[in-house]
């Protein structure tokens with residue numbers, strides 16, 4: 001099969017390499033990241049996940065077969081009740097309540113990134129939706145695997161859990177399922193359709209980078 005994922009992976013390498021070198025990401029690995037900056041990230045990520053979960057719901061309605069539709073429905077449930085619970089537990093350690101998390105002021109980048117994905121989800125095909133949401137999963141898996149190799153990263157008292165979550169086999173299987181799904185959905189696509197999928201993938205890979213940058217700078221909006 002002609003795997004579009006291989007083409008997408010090649011296309012985003014320059015962006016993903018910059019992401020691996022970003023001080024927020026390297027700081028998670030070597031423990032040098034400030035806890036205040038991490039808690040800023042957690043608050044924005046909580047808002048991000050609330051929107052991201054909606055993408056799974058839309059994907060579930062766009063899927064044709066039972067297995068795919070059910071898997072997306074389950075993912076929505078798991079994001080809201082498991083992944084976000086992990087954030088709530090993390091936040092508690094920083095003295096941030098669940099209400100404070102949900103009431104955080106959305107940053108420009110969080111807003112722009114989720115709005116872009118939601119637009120693609122509402123207007124595009126299921127393949128377009130998956131191509132837009134995939135960098136979120138795939139790049140986290142790549143980051144998790146790389147950080148897991150750094151000395152002491154997995155055992156770090158504050159950031160170890162983050163590294164363990166995203167380098168886990170369980171998370172890898174989820175990312176791989178989404179990669180394989182996109183390959184199947186795009187198997188018979190025209191070049192014009194493939195180019196559109198690549199454009200979404202590139203755009204949200206850049207948004208992922210900008211999300212790290214926003215968190216690192218603790219920047220809500222670039223203008224007041």
Ligand SMILES: Cc1ncc(C[n+]2csc(CCO)c2C)c(N)n1
Pocket residue numbers: 045048049052075078079083136137140208211
């Ligand atoms: C900015 C940002 N990008 C990616 C992820 C990772 N992520 C988002 S949803 C999801 C799976 C849901 O169960 C995963 C792994 C994140 N947390 N925050």
